Each structure stands twice: as structure tokens, then as C-alpha cells.
Amino acid sequence: MKPYLSIENLTQKFPDGAGGELTVFENATFGVEKGEFVVILGHSGCGKSTIMNILAGLADPTSGVVVMDGQEVKGPSLDRGVVFQNYSLLPWLSTLKNVSFGVAARHPEWTKAQVAEHSTKFLAMVGLEGDVIRRKPSQLSGGMRQRVSIARAFANHPKLLLLDEPFGALDALTRGTIQDELLKIWGQMEQTVFMITHDIDEAILLADRILLMTNGPQARVAESVEITIPRPRNRTEIVEHPNYYAIRNHLVQFLGKRSKELSGQPTEPGQSNKPTTVRIDKTDPQDDPEDKRPALRAVNS
Amino acid sequence: MFTLSLNQRAALLSVVILLVGLLVWEAAIPAQKAVGELTEYEILTGGGQPKAGVPAPSQVLVKAWEQLSDPFYDAGPNDKGIGIQIGYSIYRVLTGYFLAALVAIPLGFLIGMSPVAYKALNPFIQVLRPISPLAWMPLALFIIGDSEASAIFVIFICSIWPMLINTAFGVAGVREDWVNVARTHELGAFKTAFLVILPAAAPTIVTGMRISIGIAWLVIVAAEMLVGGTGIGYYVWNEWNNLDLTSVVFSILMIGVVGMMLDSMFAYLQRRVTYVE
Structure with a gap:
């Protein structure tokens, strides 16, 4: 097989x-x-x-x-989700938006609230909660940026x-x-x-x-x-x-x-x-x- | 002892420079010579009239007050308020400018995305770009026939290049990684263009738009001097023909003020779309 x-x-x-x-x-x-x-x-x-x-x-x-x-x-x-070495976050979007735009692409039928909730949940799983998720990637440390990137990938649950x-x-x-x-x-x-x-x-x-x-x-x-x-x-x-x-x-x-x-x-x-x-x-x-x-x-x- | 912030100190210095400049200007204007006994002939030929000269700032201020307190009066073809004249100029600039943006930004996108389109169109752009916009005027007047539309065409042709080149440059320079993010998220061409490429290239595009509006405002004065009729450029030239230098100086200042306002609109837009990597 x-x-x-x-x-x-x-x-x-x-x-x-x-x-x-x-x-x-x-x-x-x-x-x-x-x-x-x-x-x-x-x-x-x-x-x-x-x-x-x-x-x-x-x-x-x-x-x-x-x-x-x-x-x-x-x-x-x-x-097939990818986490790139240089994070590849979109710098003009907030942390939450960076995750939710991927979730919205994966689940076009979801409402905005569902997308936001799902994204917030996965950001919390990598330890990003509260005020931080409204910041732009440039305001995050390298480690936090990579966490966002990992959250974005896992939130889409790729095969x-x-x-x-x-x-x-x-x-x-x-x-x-x-x-x-x-x-x-x-x-x-x-x-x-x-x-x-x-x-x-x-x-x-x-x-x-x-x-x-x-x-x-x-x-x-x-x-x-x-x-x-x-x-x-x-x-x-x-x-x-x-x-x-x-x-x-x-x-x-x-x-x-x-x-x-x-x-x-x-x-x-x-x-x-x-x-x-x-x-x-x-x-x-x-x-x-x-x-x-x-x-x-x-x-x- | 209190200290002033950087901005306060700068503002104070600006005011001092302005006052000193105005004083020097005022003092440098020679006083009109006292008129002595005049013959009948001299009186008839206007010898007693004050001679035309560069006005003192106080005269300009009086003129500005007079004009700005009633900017929209209309007393016939050669006597319109400054507001109406500037309004005509802004209307022409914005019409030509937005037509140019409608062509330049989509075309710039295409050139930026496609190396073939870039290479194919580049020679045309390089030849057309250095042509003084006023050089198009005779051809425009002949083909279009209408002086108003010709002025708008001249604005169109001069503002198209910075927008076109900057859009192409910005789009071509979008980081491969961001495009890959769009690809791995299965964004279609339309969504990729609007969600990734446009915001990524926006700072460069808006810089091009800001350069263009500056050039358009420079060119409209010259274009209106040629086509005549209405507009701030025509107004300057008309007041020169009237030997009213006070109005000339006043309108020069107005051109500066409006140009600054147009530029600061785009400066604001630029701040809105700029991002830090």
C-alpha cells in the first residue's frame, strides 16, 4: 500500500x-x-x-x-500549509488578520465572527492573547512572528x-x-x-x-x-x-x-x-x- | 525657566523668518517719488499716476483681504474672483489626473506583473516620458479642437508617467514570499491582486500619485497661460497684462498654497498605506 x-x-x-x-x-x-x-x-x-x-x-x-x-x-x-523561515506575514495586516485571512480562504462559508473566533483560538494556542493580536507584525518580536505563522498554518488544518x-x-x-x-x-x-x-x-x-x-x-x-x-x-x-x-x-x-x-x-x-x-x-x-x-x-x- | 518643544521652537523660528523677510521686503521697495509741479501734457499722459513697481507686502495683504473676502464674484470674462479661477484650475487638474490614474494604475499593474509587457512597453514609455507636456498642446488643440479639453489632456499626459512607472515598479517589487502566501492559500488572481499585491505596492503607487499631482499643478499654470479664458494660470497672465503686480504676487502665493494642500492630501494618504516590514 x-x-x-x-x-x-x-x-x-x-x-x-x-x-x-x-x-x-x-x-x-x-x-x-x-x-x-x-x-x-x-x-x-x-x-x-x-x-x-x-x-x-x-x-x-x-x-x-x-x-x-x-x-x-x-x-x-x-x-498543504507552509510555514516559511522568514515568517512571511503580511506587514500591513494585524496579527489577527494575518491568521483570519487564511481561515477565511479555507472556510469561505463561515461568518466573520466564526472566522475571528477560530483565529483567536489558534493564536491563543501558541500563547498570543489579548492586546497582542491587534498589533502589526513589525511590533512583534521574531519569536512572536513565527508563532503567528505557526498559528496561521495550524488554523487551516491542512492535510x-x-x-x-x-x-x-x-x-x-x-x-x-x-x-x-x-x-x-x-x-x-x-x-x-x-x-x-x-x-x-x-x-x-x-x-x-x-x-x-x-x-x-x-x-x-x-x-x-x-x-x-x-x-x-x-x-x-x-x-x-x-x-x-x-x-x-x-x-x-x-x-x-x-x-x-x-x-x-x-x-x-x-x-x-x-x-x-x-x-x-x-x-x-x-x-x-x-x-x-x-x-x-x-x-x- | 520653561523649555519649548522641538515643534514649538521650529514654529517660533518660522514666524521670525517670516517677519524678518516681510520687513526686508517692505523696506526694499523704493518710495514713490514726490510729484512736483506737472505740466498739462504730463497730467494728460498720466504722469501724476504712481509708477508700476513690485508691491510691498502690506499692499499684497490688502489685496489678499479684498480678494479672499469675496472669492466667488463674477463680473464678466476678465473679472472673476480668485475662488472661481482656482476652482477652474483644480477641476482641470483633477479631471486630467484621475483619467491618468485610471489608465496608469491598471496598466502599471500589467507591466509590473508581466516581464514581456514591461519589455515591450518600456521603449515607448522612455520616449514619451521626457516630452514636455506643453509640447503636446498644439497637437491637442488641433485634434481635440477644444481649448478646455486640451488643457485637461495636457494634465493627463503629464501626470500619467510617474504613476505608471511607480505602479509597475511597486508591483514588480512585491516580495515573492507574500505572493507565495497568497498561492498557498489558493487566492485567485483577483483576490491576490487586491489583498496582497495592491497593499504591498501601495506605498510606491501613492508616491507616484503624489509626484504626479505635484507635476500636474505645475503644468496647469503654464497650460492656462496658453489656452486662456479661466483658471489661475490665466489669471496671473491677465493681471500681468493689466500691470497689476499686486494681484500677480497674490496669485503666486495662492498657487503655492493650493499646491501645498494638494500635496498634503497625498502625504496623508501615503501615511495611511505605509507599513513597516
């Missing part, structure tokens, strides 16, 4: 400016299940944002298809929520608070999320599964690492979980070394680049406790 969101043989090529072609990634094939939180990790230039834009319908791939809920993705849609490095421009403390809020709101909504990040700890905290990309050009999604830490997670407690450092070390190794070694291998025609599933679980009784090597089992699916 096909996964809820299925990315099949996605290839993106751009002209390289010298008459030739630059392959950003080739035959990328992976899936995301309904309600799953998937994070994609990789170095700059590996095409993460390009994948994100294709999923959002803002860009077209050179070849390959994206199928969501049995339908091919063609062009942008309210079913797929795309987060493009949503915390990249925030300081570490604010980032932590908003990550917690994101986890809370995600837990309530059973939202399918696909997120880009550079931050390994953030990825482990939030994700059900982490997709690892090799360096570009000719990048590919090489591994799919399952995060075997139970929810609800808490940033101070997960570090004590036996799997935390095992997973973290695996990710650091990949980004530091193997992403380079694995990159630049052209694929043969017709071959699809499915990621290798990696499951690291130190709590699994099947694992031999005498085994000193990192508990790592590669399963080809």
Missing part, C-alpha cells in the same frame, strides 16, 4: 549556466504516513528547500510525482504541514519555547508534518522519523532514521533516554562524514533511490548487551 504522502522518483535539474545541467537530486523516493512528523536533515545546497517547494506546489520537479491522499500534487493548495527551517532565525531560548508549543499543538491536532532543519537536537526532539540527505549536487535521501524515544518528549528528559546519544551520534556521523562519502553517485536509469531504514534501539531486549558496537540494524525496505 502507498503511504499517505508518496514522493516517487523526484528529480530536479537546473541549467548550470554553462550550457549543461546541474542535477540537484535524482529519483528521490520516500513516503510520509498520516499523522507522522518527519524531519529532513542535510547540508545547505542538498536540495531540501527544493523538495519543500515541490511538496508545497510552488515549484515543479523536472520529473517524478508527489501523490498525497491518492491525488497527484499539482500547484499550491490549502491542503500536510510543511515547515521550512521555522526556527532558523530565532535565538536558542525562544526556539526552545516554540518547539515545545509546536509539540503541544501537534499532539492535539494529529497533524502530518514535514519539516526542514539544520539542528540535530531539534530534529530528535520533534521527529518520528528523520530523513538524511547526502551532499549536493546529485543528492539523495540516503537514510530514514526512526526516533525510538517515546512521546510525550521533553527536552530535559530525552537526553537521559538510552537511545538519545546513540541516535545523535549516528546523525552527527552521517552529517559530518558519510553525507560527503555517499554524495555524487549517479543512479542508474529506472533505479529509485529509496532511503535505507535505520532503527537504533538500545532498550530492545533483542539487542545483545555484550555487543559493544553501536546498536545499528540496517533494514532494506
Whole structure:
């Protein structure tokens, strides 16, 4: 059976400016299940944002298809909400209006009062209440702006929520608070999320599964690492979980070394680049406790 | 000891500059020479009359009071109140200006949205834009035939360019992210234009509109001097022909005051549509 969101043989090529072609990634094939939180990790230039834009319908791939809920993705849609790195709030609208214009687009049949009530509710869910929601985005801090952007996306309850490095421009403390809020709101909504990040700890905290990309050009999604830490997670407690450092070390190794070694291998025609599933679980009784090597089992699916 | 705010100090300085300027002006006007014994011939040729000269500010003030206390009198084609003359000018300016806006803003939108339209229309704009609006006057008079409509056409042609160019520039410069927000919310072309692109480009568009109204008000004086009949430009020229320099100075001041009022209307509009990123 096909996964809820299925990315099949996605290839993106751009002209390289010298008459030739630059392959950003080739035959990328992976899936995301309904309600799953998937994070994609990789170095700059590996095409993460390009994948994100294709999923959002803002860009077209050179070849390959994206199928969501049995339908091919063609062009942008309210079913796929996007939180952009730079918030992308409309500066001439108030905070409330920034959310409600999206809600009104999603539910054209609602009355103004319904739209306002729904928007206010979602702003409250990210901690924005009272006078603040009548302010313009320029009067808010960076963290508050990103909260508005997250509220706007969740308020529309899209089938797929795309987060493009949503915390990249925030300081570490604010980032932590908003990550917690994101986890809370995600837990309530059973939202399918696909997120880009550079931050390994953030990825482990939030994700059900982490997709690892090799360096570009000719990048590919090489591994799919399952995060075997139970929810609800808490940033101070997960570090004590036996799997935390095992997973973290695996990710650091990949980004530091193997992403380079694995990159630049052209694929043969017709071959699809499915990621290798990696499951690291130190709590699994099947694992031999005498085994000193990192508990790592590669399963080809 | 009390201190004045910045605005109060500035206002005080303005008043001082005004008073000093008026005093210097008043003092610089040479007094009329006392008229001695006149021959019969001199009396007949008006030798006893005061000579025409630049009026003193006190004379201008008297004139202004006289004119502004009854601005709308109409005593025939060559003797109308200042209010009527300015009214005609404003009517022509606004008619030509709004016709220009009706063409320039939608066309600017098109040029801003479409690189093809931009490249195709750019050479025409670059050639037509530097033409002095008054250079169109003979052609307008010949083709349109009516001097009133020709004046309006001249206003139209001079105010179209800043609005057109600024609209195109503003629309083309709308941030990609905002357009993407509209796209991911499935806003149609119409809604995207009105809910996202128009407010995003509004500060640039209104700046163009403000430049245009300034140019239109500059041009109407010259245009009315040419076409004659009515209007503040005609009034200035007519008073020059009458050698009534007091009226000339008074109407110059009125042109300034009305121009400032038109500009401050658009300054207000500009403040309304400006946003901080």
C-alpha cells in the first residue's frame, strides 16, 4: 500500500549556466504516513528547500510525482500549509488578520465572527492573547512572528504541514519555547508534518522519523532514521533516554562524514533511490548487551 | 525657566523668518517719488499716476483681504474672483489626473506583473516620458479642437508617467514570499491582486500619485497661460497684462498654497498605506 504522502522518483535539474545541467537530486523516493512528523536533515545546497517547494506546489520537479491522499500534487493548495523561515506575514495586516485571512480562504462559508473566533483560538494556542493580536507584525518580536505563522498554518488544518527551517532565525531560548508549543499543538491536532532543519537536537526532539540527505549536487535521501524515544518528549528528559546519544551520534556521523562519502553517485536509469531504514534501539531486549558496537540494524525496505 | 518643544521652537523660528523677510521686503521697495509741479501734457499722459513697481507686502495683504473676502464674484470674462479661477484650475487638474490614474494604475499593474509587457512597453514609455507636456498642446488643440479639453489632456499626459512607472515598479517589487502566501492559500488572481499585491505596492503607487499631482499643478499654470479664458494660470497672465503686480504676487502665493494642500492630501494618504516590514 502507498503511504499517505508518496514522493516517487523526484528529480530536479537546473541549467548550470554553462550550457549543461546541474542535477540537484535524482529519483528521490520516500513516503510520509498520516499523522507522522518527519524531519529532513542535510547540508545547505542538498536540495531540501527544493523538495519543500515541490511538496508545497510552488515549484515543479523536472520529473517524478508527489501523490498525497491518492491525488497527484499539482500547484499550491490549502491542503498543504507552509510555514516559511522568514515568517512571511503580511506587514500591513494585524496579527489577527494575518491568521483570519487564511481561515477565511479555507472556510469561505463561515461568518466573520466564526472566522475571528477560530483565529483567536489558534493564536491563543501558541500563547498570543489579548492586546497582542491587534498589533502589526513589525511590533512583534521574531519569536512572536513565527508563532503567528505557526498559528496561521495550524488554523487551516491542512492535510500536510510543511515547515521550512521555522526556527532558523530565532535565538536558542525562544526556539526552545516554540518547539515545545509546536509539540503541544501537534499532539492535539494529529497533524502530518514535514519539516526542514539544520539542528540535530531539534530534529530528535520533534521527529518520528528523520530523513538524511547526502551532499549536493546529485543528492539523495540516503537514510530514514526512526526516533525510538517515546512521546510525550521533553527536552530535559530525552537526553537521559538510552537511545538519545546513540541516535545523535549516528546523525552527527552521517552529517559530518558519510553525507560527503555517499554524495555524487549517479543512479542508474529506472533505479529509485529509496532511503535505507535505520532503527537504533538500545532498550530492545533483542539487542545483545555484550555487543559493544553501536546498536545499528540496517533494514532494506 | 520653561523649555519649548522641538515643534514649538521650529514654529517660533518660522514666524521670525517670516517677519524678518516681510520687513526686508517692505523696506526694499523704493518710495514713490514726490510729484512736483506737472505740466498739462504730463497730467494728460498720466504722469501724476504712481509708477508700476513690485508691491510691498502690506499692499499684497490688502489685496489678499479684498480678494479672499469675496472669492466667488463674477463680473464678466476678465473679472472673476480668485475662488472661481482656482476652482477652474483644480477641476482641470483633477479631471486630467484621475483619467491618468485610471489608465496608469491598471496598466502599471500589467507591466509590473508581466516581464514581456514591461519589455515591450518600456521603449515607448522612455520616449514619451521626457516630452514636455506643453509640447503636446498644439497637437491637442488641433485634434481635440477644444481649448478646455486640451488643457485637461495636457494634465493627463503629464501626470500619467510617474504613476505608471511607480505602479509597475511597486508591483514588480512585491516580495515573492507574500505572493507565495497568497498561492498557498489558493487566492485567485483577483483576490491576490487586491489583498496582497495592491497593499504591498501601495506605498510606491501613492508616491507616484503624489509626484504626479505635484507635476500636474505645475503644468496647469503654464497650460492656462496658453489656452486662456479661466483658471489661475490665466489669471496671473491677465493681471500681468493689466500691470497689476499686486494681484500677480497674490496669485503666486495662492498657487503655492493650493499646491501645498494638494500635496498634503497625498502625504496623508501615503501615511495611511505605509507599513513597516
